[in-house]
Amino acid sequence: MSKYVIIGNSTAAAGCIEGIRSVDNSGEITVVSGENHFVYSRPLISYYLEEKTDLQRMKYRPDDFYEKNKCNVLYGVKAEKIDKEKSEVYLDNGEKLSYEKLMIATGSSPFVPPFKGLDTVENKFSFMTIDDALAIEKTVDENSKVLIVGAGLIGLKCAEGLLEKVGKISVCDLADRVLSSIFDDECAKIMQNHLEEKGIEFLLGDSAEEFNGNTAKMMSGKDVEFDVLILAVGVRSNIAIAKEIGIDTNRAILVDNAMKTSLENIYSAGDCTEYVDFSSNSKKVMAILPNAYLQGNTAGKNMAGESAVFDNAIPMNSIGFFGLHAMSAGSYFDEKDGGKCYIEKGERHIKKLFVKDGVLSGFIIIGDVSKAGIYTNLIRNKTELSEIDFETIKKSPTLFAFSKENRGKMLGGVV
Amino acid sequence: MKRVFVNEKWCLGCHLCEYNCAFANSGLDNMAKALKDKKIYPRIRIEGDENINYAVSCRHCTDPMCVKSCITGALSINDGVITINQEKCVGCLTCILVCPYGCISQNENSVAQKCELCLKNSSGEPACVKGCPNNAIVYEER
Numbered sequence: 286m287s288k289y290v291i292i293g294n295s296t297a298a299a300g301c302i303e304g305i306r307s308v309d310n311s312g313e314i315t316v317v318s319g320e321n322h323f324v325y326s327r328p329l330i331s332y333y334l335e336e337k338t339d340l341q342r343m344k345y346r347p348d349d350f351y352e353k354n355k356c357n358v359l360y361g362v363k364a365e366k367i368d369k370e371k372s373e374v375y376l377d378n379g380e381k382l383s384y385e386k387l388m389i390a391t392g393s394s395p396f397v398p399p400f401k402g403l404d405t406v407e408n409k410f411s412f413m414t415i416d417d418a419l420a421i422e423k424t425v426d427e428n429s430k431v432l433i434v435g436a437g438l439i440g441l442k443c444a445e446g447l448l449e450k451v452g453k454i455s456v457c458d459l460a461d462r463v464l465s466s467i468f469d470d471e472c473a474k475i476m477q478n479h480l481e482e483k484g485i486e487f488l489l490g491d492s493a494e495e496f497n498g499n500t501a502k503m504m505s506g507k508d509v510e511f512d513v514l515i516l517a518v519g520v521r522s523n524i525a526i527a528k529e530i531g532i533d534t535n536r537a538i539l540v541d542n543a544m545k546t547s548l549e550n551i552y553s554a555g556d557c558t559e560y561v562d563f564s565s566n567s568k569k570v571m572a573i574l575p576n577a578y579l580q581g582n583t584a585g586k587n588m589a590g591e592s593a594v595f596d597n598a599i600p601m602n603s604i605g606f607f608g609l610h611a612m613s614a615g616s617y618f619d620e621k622d623g624g625k626c627y628i629e630k631g632e633r634h635i636k637k638l639f640v641k642d643g644v645l646s647g648f649i650i651i652g653d654v655s656k657a658g659i660y661t662n663l664i665r666n667k668t669e670l671s672e673i674d675f676e677t678i679k680k681s682p683t684l685f686a687f688s689k690e691n692r693g694k695m696l697g698g699v700v
Numbered sequence: 701m702k703r704v705f706v707n708e709k710w711c712l713g714c715h716l717c718e719y720n721c722a723f724a725n726s727g728l729d730n731m732a733k734a735l736k737d738k739k740i741y742p743r744i745r746i747e748g749d750e751n752i753n754y755a756v757s758c759r760h761c762t763d764p765m766c767v768k769s770c771i772t773g774a775l776s777i778n779d780g781v782i783t784i785n786q787e788k789c790v791g792c793l794t795c796i797l798v799c800p801y802g803c804i805s806q807n808e809n810s811v812a813q814k815c816e817l818c819l820k821n822s823s824g825e826p827a828c829v830k831g832c833p834n835n836a837i838v839y840e841e842r
């Protein structure tokens with residue numbers, strides 16, 4: 286009987302469990318869960334603060350998930366070291382586990398820069414886990430002044446989650462635009478305006494330099510008073526455990542399209558990995574939940590002896606703030622990268638489609654996001670735009686742009 | 701498993717399927733009360749132009765991107781049917797970002813909705829198929 290050990294118990298781990306069990310129903314699966322929680326949806330922590338969900342509904346899988354999949358879960362236990370020669374994992378509770386196939390699904394941790402005076406701040410938090418959300422919930426009240434350092438996805442989701450609960454929210458970021466990893470200037474401005482209208486204050490192109498109790502000294506020279514500090518500067522992949530045994534890493538653990546690491550019998554998936562972005566053909570950390578699942582699932586199948594690949598991963602995001610939705614996918618190759626950008630603008634709506642080498646390489650849409658998956662699929666399939674009616678589809682995503690024959694396959698058969 | 705298939709040769713583009721879908725999923729027993737003067741949120745949509753029309757609804761894919769990508773675990777496969785737990789869904793719309801067919805939409809409460817073959821509502825079988833005047837939508841095994 287095969288022995289599987291999974292380090293981490295989040296999305297990539299769940300994908301791995303389901304992947305293994307789709308092939309091998311009897312092997313022994315042990316999950317080392319650093320967090321003392323049933324697998325939950327990490328992105329929902331802001332919705333929890335917003336009271337749009339609760340701890341029960343945040344569970345990523347039904348209550349009988351581990352039982353049904355015959356998994357032994359070690360809650361609140363961390364893997365400390367891997368012995369690759371003996372194929373063993375040492376745990377922080379003094380025990381060890383032996384494995385035949387090992388999955389490293391350790392995700393990422395908040396990156397906290399060494400701010401001067403940070404130790405003088407009483408109420409400071411990261412925003413990555415349920416425990417962070419619960420602690421923040423306990424600390425804030427309707428008069429709290431919250432300073433969020435970082436106007437990326439995590440910082441702004443936190444701002445959205447907290448807005449109704451607190452007195453004031455200020456968000457600062459060294460970058461001069463919000464959501465700089467997914468938006469260009471123009472799109473970022475639309476979202477920033479929307480967030481400002483809802484009452485969030487921004488200090489962009491500026492960041493905290495030093496803290497003194499409840500005051501942040503900004504680089505611009507400004508002082509910002511706060512009661513609660515949220516640090517959402519960025520995340521770093523958890524790779525130490527892999528790196529120290531010689532697994533190939535860059536910014537994260539390098540995996541191939543079967544999710545194998547450079548060492549035999551050791552796989553990795555999710556936010557702790559770096560792998561090929563199909564839309565730009567370059568290796569990246571694409572720290573998003575769908576990819577964590579798809580990688581984990583692929584790894585699981587391979588660990589159980591199948592040969593599965595996940596070879597069309599792309600960065601993509603669907604994110605909404607206070608009812609305004611935004612979607613992005615792929616790579617934004619515009620004129621300066623040898624691509625071409627088709628733009629459509631309206632009131633509270635913008636769509637940019639990036640075309641390079643005859644295929645759609647990426648898009649950003651804010652506002653009407655309906656059917657955007659049709660665009661995503663063009664990127665994933667590298668569909669030759671000359672084979673479809675691009676004039677039609679660029680205005681609105683529709684299957685009408687495909688040939689009658691292809692449409693017949695999509696709608697008249699099992700896919 | 702039986703699925704909904706369309707035959708674009710027969711589709712008249714009359715949109716009746718959209719109304720029957722919205723009614724079947726309204727939970728009401730009177731069509732006028734359910735639909736009259738209201739914005740409808742059907743889970744099947746007619747696409748096309750003046751000449752060609754066809755209806756699009758969930759393909760119930762065998763390897764569904766929506767289920768694999770759902771950030772909450774609200775989407776799942778039950779006996780081949782892709783279903784959504786709208787209590788769990790928070791309306792992040794990741795499913796809309798990944799569905800290759802454009803078959804998932806937002807309902808009136810801003811969470812995701814999709815065709816569940818009318819297996820959960822009082823119609824019991826796809827209302828779009830039952831009401832199609834030209835047999836352009838069928839429910840069968842292929």
Ligand SMILES: Cc1cc2nc3c(=O)[nH]c(=O)nc-3n(C[C@H](O)[C@H](O)[C@H](O)COP(=O)(O)OP(=O)(O)OC[C@H]3O[C@@H](n4cnc5c(N)ncnc54)[C@H](O)[C@@H]3O)c2cc1C
Binds near residue numbers: 363390393573
């Ligand atoms: C606020 C927020 C909002 C987000 N919103 C979105 C969104 O809208 N869409 C989207 O696609 N993505 C979103 N993400 C990103 C998404 O949550 C991640 O991509 C996803 O959780 C990655 O899953 P993972 O399994 O790789 O790792 P993680 O979820 O990071 O989990 C790794 C787990 O491994 C555990 N671990 C680490 N080291 C050890 C060890 N040595 N031993 C035992 N356990 C260990 C950790 O404690 C952790 O529980 C969001 C993230 C945050 C924080």
